Amino acid sequence: MRLPPARYLLQRIIFAGVTVLVLVSVVFVLVRLTPGGPFDGERQLPEAVEKNLRAAYHLDEPILQQYLRYLSSLLTGDLGPSFRSKDFTVNELIAAGLPTSATLGLLAMTFALISGVTIGTFAGLHPDSWTDRLLMALNNLNLATPTLITAPLLVLLFAVMLSWLPAGGADGWLHFLLPAIALALPFSGAIARLCRGSVVDTLLADHLRTARAKGLGRTQLVMRHVLPLSLLPVLSYLGPASAALLTGSVVVEQIFAMPGIGRYFVEGALNNDYTLVMGVVVVYSAFIASLNLLVDLAYAWLDPRLVIAQ
Amino acid sequence: MLTSTRLFGSTGFALVSLALILMLCLVGPSLSSWQPEDIDWQSIQTGPSAQHWFGTDLIGRDLFVRTLEGARTSLFIALVATTVSVTIGVPWGAVAGFFGGRTDLIMMRIVDGLYGLPLILIVVLLVVLFGRNPYLLFTALGAFFWLDIARIVRGQTLALRQSLFIEAARSLGANTRQIIWRHILPNVAGVILIYATLTLPGVILAESFISFLGLGLQEPATSWGVLIADGIYSMESAPWQLLFPAGLLMLTLWSINTLGDRLRDRLNRR
Numbered sequence: 001m002r003l004p005p006a007r008y009l010l011q012r013i014i015f016a017g018v019t020v021l022v023l024v025s026v027v028f029v030l031v032r033l034t035p036g037g038p039f040d041g042e043r044q045l046p047e048a049v050e051k052n053l054r055a056a057y058h059l060d061e062p063i064l065q066q067y068l069r070y071l072s073s074l075l076t077g078d079l080g081p082s083f084r085s086k087d088f089t090v091n092e093l094i095a096a097g098l099p100t101s102a103t104l105g106l107l108a109m110t111f112a113l114i115s116g117v118t119i120g121t122f123a124g125l126h127p128d129s130w131t132d133r134l135l136m137a138l139n140n141l142n143l144a145t146p147t148l149i150t151a152p153l154l155v156l157l158f159a160v161m162l163s164w165l166p167a168g169g170a171d172g173w174l175h176f177l178l179p180a181i182a183l184a185l186p187f188s189g190a191i192a193r194l195c196r197g198s199v200v201d202t203l204l205a206d207h208l209r210t211a212r213a214k215g216l217g218r219t220q221l222v223m224r225h226v227l228p229l230s231l232l233p234v235l236s237y238l239g240p241a242s243a244a245l246l247t248g249s250v251v252v253e254q255i256f257a258m259p260g261i262g263r264y265f266v267e268g269a270l271n272n273d274y275t276l277v278m279g280v281v282v283v284y285s286a287f288i289a290s291l292n293l294l295v296d297l298a299y300a301w302l303d304p305r306l307v308i309a310q
Numbered sequence: 311m312l313t314s315t316r317l318f319g320s321t322g323f324a325l326v327s328l329a330l331i332l333m334l335c336l337v338g339p340s341l342s343s344w345q346p347e348d349i350d351w352q353s354i355q356t357g358p359s360a361q362h363w364f365g366t367d368l369i370g371r372d373l374f375v376r377t378l379e380g381a382r383t384s385l386f387i388a389l390v391a392t393t394v395s396v397t398i399g400v401p402w403g404a405v406a407g408f409f410g411g412r413t414d415l416i417m418m419r420i421v422d423g424l425y426g427l428p429l430i431l432i433v434v435l436l437v438v439l440f441g442r443n444p445y446l447l448f449t450a451l452g453a454f455f456w457l458d459i460a461r462i463v464r465g466q467t468l469a470l471r472q473s474l475f476i477e478a479a480r481s482l483g484a485n486t487r488q489i490i491w492r493h494i495l496p497n498v499a500g501v502i503l504i505y506a507t508l509t510l511p512g513v514i515l516a517e518s519f520i521s522f523l524g525l526g527l528q529e530p531a532t533s534w535g536v537l538i539a540d541g542i543y544s545m546e547s548a549p550w551q552l553l554f555p556a557g558l559l560m561l562t563l564w565s566i567n568t569l570g571d572r573l574r575d576r577l578n579r580r
Binding site: 019027145146147152243247251255262270274277281284288292 | 426427429431434435437439442515518535538542545552563564567
């Protein structure tokens, strides 16, 4: 295993940057081109007031100029004022919600990876044993239960009936435990299934027979020869999973009443708060692009053939 | 023998439960004397009883009738969205697979790019673009689920493109449209049907969480998502409000998934 060459690294970083730029641009144009604006309320504003408001937020400029203005302020890290929450900038709103969402997502991802890989490897090492069958039956049940149902059931069991954990909020690490588990469960199930399959396949490979013939111990065999290969499908699953994780976290934040950025996204959509929606899109696309970048790099590290093939 | 008993085990159960659910959706509401929006002032938020089989909700509406009403809406939306996704995905995949080369590369890159987008982003964008119009939203939802179908159809078309009967058709003077329409599509119809089946649960789930977030259907219209949102709100005092809709949703998802998987396995074995 060697580090991937600098050229590959650079290429991937540029690709991630372009992805973010394209996404932000498309969303910007779509949002600005829609009829109706953030100032259409119950009350019709006097024409002069509306005109002044539009001028204050630069909405009266041609779209290209608005776009360039947005990009240049984005480069300085400024996401603009919120159209609806009058006294806040989008930066302030996101800064208030991001730590909660990021902690939740990170915890869930860690939990899903550890439990999924452990369960999958364990089941895959003993294919068709009763443990394998039991684990996979439970896994299928898990995969068939959506977050919308597991999350409230977890609250009902651990918060209401047993009173072990808090049911909502984000005031301490205990508050993150249930939401993170609820968010992680479907991903853990998918990872376990993938991992089991690839472990079963890897065990049949020639180099594994050689390693066994050399007299390698069981732990070493699994750690050095089975896992690196079996983790490749799991890695490529992490890219699409990052997108699904964002969707799931919005639901979980809602159920557990957590003050994350998912709430702003939904509220921004309902209120036509363009800048707020754009701000969350920037954060989300940066997250997806960087996670995909990490996946690419990890792939290149685990399987150098990929880089050479390019 | 073993396979046939196993086949009856879960597949049979899935078939029976799906048939029951569909039948309940069709005739169920007329079994009960309550209407979805009737309020029974004598029993506000009461548990299951002979009068209200699934209990009543926060304002005394019969939950059995509302759950079935929700099931109708959810299943209808799922069917519409799946149809939309087939309508987009099949031609997209067939064209990409048939022409190959640069066309294929560009078309499939677009699919890959869209694949990386979170559903919530698309939903929020649609809400900003069209306002809160549930029917438009869910039709547009179909526009998110065509990606899998496009991939599958492309793969199948790519494999079929080289076969002898296509070559024969071409040498007889058939043009591209005729070949795709008359020779390729009938051959991938089975696969399309299976993947459309496997798309249904995804759409049902997506509908439920969009309505749950308040971006989809709203009162007094109801769906499984709306009912589960209500159920979560009052689950501490009235757990049946969550358990009945959630149970029916899970049973439906599991049944459709089981049937779809079994069909796919059968097709792959051939």
